[in-house]
Amino acid sequence: MIEGVLNQLGIDEINDGTSTGKNWFANGEEITSVSPVDGELIAKVKTTTADDYEKVIIKAQEAFKEWRTIPAPKRGEVVRQLGNKLRELKEPLGKLVSYEMGKSLQEGYGEVQEMIDICDFAVGLSRQLYGSTIHSERPGHRMYDQYHPLGIVGIISAFNFPVAVWSWNTALALVCGDVCVWKPSEKTPLTAIACQKIIAGVFEENDVPEGVSCLIQGDYKVGEMLTSDDRIPLISATGSTRMGKIVAQTVGARLGKTLLELGGNNAIIITPEADIKMTVIGAVFGAVGTAGQRCTSTRRLIIHEDVYDQVKDAIVDAYKQLKIGNPLDENNHVGPLIDRDAVKNYQKALDEVVKEGGKIVVEGGVLEGEGYESGCYVKPAIAEAENTFDIVQEETFAPILYITKYSGDIQNAIDIQNGVRQGLSSAIMTQNLQEAEKFLSQTGSDCGIANVNIGTSGAEIGGAFGGEKDTGGGRESGSDAWKVYMRRQTNTINYTDNLPLAQGIKFDL
Numbered sequence: 079m080i081e082g083v084l085n086q087l088g089i090d091e092i093n094d095g096t097s098t099g100k101n102w103f104a105n106g107e108e109i110t111s112v113s114p115v116d117g118e119l120i121a122k123v124k125t126t127t128a129d130d131y132e133k134v135i136i137k138a139q140e141a142f143k144e145w146r147t148i149p150a151p152k153r154g155e156v157v158r159q160l161g162n163k164l165r166e167l168k169e170p171l172g173k174l175v176s177y178e179m180g181k182s183l184q185e186g187y188g189e190v191q192e193m194i195d196i197c198d199f200a201v202g203l204s205r206q207l208y209g210s211t212i213h214s215e216r217p218g219h220r221m222y223d224q225y226h227p228l229g230i231v232g233i234i235s236a237f238n239f240p241v242a243v244w245s246w247n248t249a250l251a252l253v254c255g256d257v258c259v260w261k262p263s264e265k266t267p268l269t270a271i272a273c274q275k276i277i278a279g280v281f282e283e284n285d286v287p288e289g290v291s292c293l294i295q296g297d298y299k300v301g302e303m304l305t306s307d308d309r310i311p312l313i314s315a316t317g318s319t320r321m322g323k324i325v326a327q328t329v330g331a332r333l334g335k336t337l338l339e340l341g342g343n344n345a346i347i348i349t350p351e352a353d354i355k356m357t358v359i360g361a362v363f364g365a366v367g368t369a370g371q372r373c374t375s376t377r378r379l380i381i382h383e384d385v386y387d388q389v390k391d392a393i394v395d396a397y398k399q400l401k402i403g404n405p406l407d408e409n410n411h412v413g414p415l416i417d418r419d420a421v422k423n424y425q426k427a428l429d430e431v432v433k434e435g436g437k438i439v440v441e442g443g444v445l446e447g448e449g450y451e452s453g454c455y456v457k458p459a460i461a462e463a464e465n466t467f468d469i470v471q472e473e474t475f476a477p478i479l480y481i482t483k484y485s486g487d488i489q490n491a492i493d494i495q496n497g498v499r500q501g502l503s504s505a506i507m508t509q510n511l512q513e514a515e516k517f518l519s520q521t522g523s524d525c526g527i528a529n530v531n532i533g534t535s536g537a538e539i540g541g542a543f544g545g546e547k548d549t550g551g552g553r554e555s556g557s558d559a560w561k562v563y564m565r566r567q568t569n570t571i572n573y574t575d576n577l578p579l580a581q582g583i584k585f586d587l
Contacts, residue, residue, distance in 0.1 A: 079406070080113075080120060080177055086170040087272040088279075102274055102293040103130035109296070111268045114180040114414040115404055117452035123267040125296035131303045134292045138230050138257045139309065141289030146227045146255040154204025154253045160280045161197025164190060171241070171272055173406065178266050179240050180414040180454065181368045182405040193245035195539040196555060200249035203560055207254065215581075218574030225564035227255030228335075232304040234315040234325070237416050238371045238475070240266035241273055243339070246543070246554045247314045247563075248277075248291060254563040259292045259310070261301050265416055270295070301325075308332045312563065315339070316373075319473075319500070319548045326550075337562050338550025339543070341473040342502030344525075344534035345378035347484075347491040347517065350385050352507035353531070354392055360505065360533030361479070362396045366412050366458045367535060370477035371420075374503040374527070374535040378470065379481045380491045386483045390439065393481075397440050397458060403449055414454035415476060424456050424476035427469055431480070436463035442478070465494045473500060488513045489521070496524045502545030503527040503534040526553070 084090040106125035113120055126134070145153070164171070168190045176186030209224035231251045235243045240262060248258050262270035274293040281290060294300055298321075305313055305328040314337040315325045322340040329336045346364065348357055364376030381389050405413030415421050421444060428442050442459030449455075458477035463470050470480050484491045488506075495504055504525040506517040514530045516522055526545035527537060537543050542557035544550070553559045579585060 079173075083170045083173045083177070084268075087167060087174065088275050089268065089271050102271075103133050104295050105130055106296065109264050109267060111178060111266070112417075113177050114416055114452050114454040115177055115406065117454075120178060121268055123271070123295055125264075126294040126300050126303075128303065131294060131300070134259060134289075134294055135230070135307065135309060137289035138259055138292050139289075141287040142227070142229055142257045144287045145257055145290050148255075150204045150207055150253055150255065153255065154201045156280065156284050156286060157197050157204070157249050157252055158201045159284065160249070160277055161194050161201070163276055163280055164194050164197065167276060168194070171269070171276075174272055175240060175269055176405050176413075178268050179237060180405055180416055181238075181371075182410065182413055183408055185368055186405075189239060189242045192242040192539060196245050196249045199539050199556060200253045203250065204253040207560070207564070212568075214570065216572075216578045218572060218576070220571045220573070221569065223566060223568045225254075225561065225566055228311045228563060228565050229256060230310045231256045231258050231563060232307075232310045232313045233258055233260045234301050234304065234313065234317065235260070235262050236316045237263035237265040238368060238373070239316075240269040243316050243554070244270070244273060247337075250560045251563045252290070254560055256312075256563055257290045257292075259294060259304065261294050261296070261304060264295070264297045267295050302328070305329050306332070308334065311335055311565075312337065314552070314554070319550075322550050335562070336550075337552040337554065339373065339545075339552050339554060340550040341500050341548055342373040342375070342534075342545065343377050343471070343473050343498045343500040344374055344503040345380050345495040345505075346376055346534060347488070347495055347504075347506040347508075348379060348381045348385065348389055349488060349491070349506065349508040349510065349513050350382050351510040351513065352385065352389075353509060354385075354389065356531060357389060357507040358392050358396050360507065361393055362400075364533035364535045365479040366400060366477045369412055369415050369456070370458070371416065371475050372535050374537065376534045377473065377478070377480060378465070378495075379479065380465075380484050380494050381481060382491070383483050383485045390481060393479075394440055394460065397460065400458060402445060402455055402457065412458060412477065414452055415456060416454070418453050420475060421454055421456060423474060424478065427472075427474040427476065427478055428459060428461070430469040431461045431463050431467060431478075434463070434467040434469060436461045436467060436480075439481070465497055471498055488516050492517060492522055499548040500545070501525045501547035502549040503529070503537075505529040505532060505534050507531060525549075
């Protein structure tokens with residue numbers, strides 16, 4: 079199957095040792111792409127050396143000089159064509175995402191749909207890069223602000239959304255007049271090569287200068303080339319909080335800009351007035367979708383004591399219906415973790431919650447036997463635990479759900495939800511308007527995303543995506559997130575014969 083997919087995407091030659099492509103130089107050591115689905119080697123990919131990196135950056139710098147002069151709507155037209163090409167290749171690219179990363183086939187297709195959606199959003203945005211007109215205190219003067227391209231945008235993405243996060247950044251950066259250099263996760267190099275092949279083909283058809291979208295491959299050392307390079311004004315990095323702090327320190331030391339999308343420890347509050355059916359659907363998908371490897375995965379349920387047993391029993395029953403197996407089989411709900419290191423972290427977390435006094439409600443474990451040869455398949459688990467447990471305070475990228483009881487009013491639940499270092503996504507299940515509004519108020523959820531009667535995962539393109547505290551504070555995708563990819567400039571024009579000074583200052587000669 080995978081050979082046909084690679085052929086459809088035009089990257090089957092990668093198995094023949096090809097190591098370079100349009101705006102991609104790779105002459106370093108090899109890394110392997112191994113599928114967590116069946117443990118099979120998909121391909122070997124060469125990494126980017128320091129010399130290769132320098133060639134990429136020089137090419138990107140030259141491309142920026144031309145790309146920024148092209149009118150934004152014309153840049154948007156190129157992005158529109160990219161979206162159409164992704165529509166044509168949605169099926170093979172979605173299958174590759176599923177096979178290389180391990181998420182379900184429908185989630186693989188959904189990720190490509192996110193790419194298409196952000197292209198559509200960016201096309202409209204290309205005619206709406208608005209500044210503001212400002213009234214001057216001086217007569218005969220006009221003030222306004224406007225936005226200009228930044229330059230090279232460095233994109234560091236994670237394995238769990240191997241293509242969508244790149245597109246969120248790239249589509250917006252391109253219409254803003256920037257050029258992009260992308261370092262994908264070394265765990266998912268093939269999906270990155272596929273995207274580079276797709277965008278290079280669209281660029282070639284439109285005579286876009288080489289270097290507008292470039293690819294570099296490798297581990298954190300290659301990422302360090304980006305973060306320490308003062309020729310790159312913006313680094314957009316997605317990953318763990320630990321990684322984000324290192325990136326922030328490095329980029330901050332050279333006074334560069336960062337857009338950080340880091341860890342999540344997301345909770346759903348379930349009040350006595352929640353719709354239980356809706357709650358179960360939102361909680362279960364949030365906890366087990368992508369095998370718990372979304373930054374927006376539901377990690378915690380905070381359930382009122384009056385409905386605690388009812389909700390717990392309903393979710394436990396739902397877990398009994400989960401089918402775990404090959405994610406390319408659409409009958410399965412849960413696929414594998416990304417690799418065996420992730421499995422070890424999963425096992426360690428379950429051991430830790432018991433050591434701290436938690437109670438396992440739904441047993442976990444590693445699956446073995448036919449269909450599970452990769453060693454990456456685990457059972458989604460549920461544990462009763464206190465929010466103050468050390469392990470509950472951490473983000474474990476695995477399908478482990480912690481459930482906690484609260485009493486009293488909604489503020490008690492909100493305080494528990496906010497009582498972690500991360501601040502990405504949050505949700506409340508209630509039919510009570512006052513509870514919902516309290517949750518969304520300034521004394522409510524401290525997360526960047528706060529939902530009512532939907533789960534913590536499944537953000538739409540139109541809204542800004544990101545979070546607070548240890549989540550990094552960045553915003554990607556919709557709303558006015560485009561502004562981070564541009565530099566702001568205030569302009570004042572004097573159309574009189576005099577030169578009055580601001581604040582009424584007199585300076586007569």
